[in-house]
Amino acid sequence: AKKAKDFLPFLHRSRKVPAVVEYVLSGHRFKLLIPKETCSIAFSLSGVRCPGRDEPYSGEAIALMRRQIMQRDVEIEVETVDRNGNFLGSLWESKTNVAVTLLEAGLAKLQTSFGSDRIPDFHLLEQAEQSAKREKL
16 A cells, blocks of 8 residues: 555556556456556546446446457556555546446446546546436346
8 A cells, every 4th residue: 555655656646547458356456557657557447436346237347348448458546545455536448438338338336435526537437327317227
């Protein structure tokens, strides 16, 4: 966790940082390679939560993310680090915020306890969740 906190300024320096998704740990947690810094980080999407390992729809969320972003070039914007050393932020694949994809598919919930003013595209996340609710996904 200390190492992660020390590394945060390097990721804050540039707004969007290129990365490669090495592994999908859950619907909203990933292991990313940062080529510029030649290191791997644990990364979680801020503002959304997917079902946990043994909860319903967990497998679907993981499968969707594996299909969409596994071993792909992505861009991340890091907001903060949690107490376990996981980086929190937003992740884009081909200019699409993947949190929006999860919400539209009904495989994630919006979490507003995290400062929504700090999340880029927050209005898009809200729209995606409302759309999924309307379609009863």
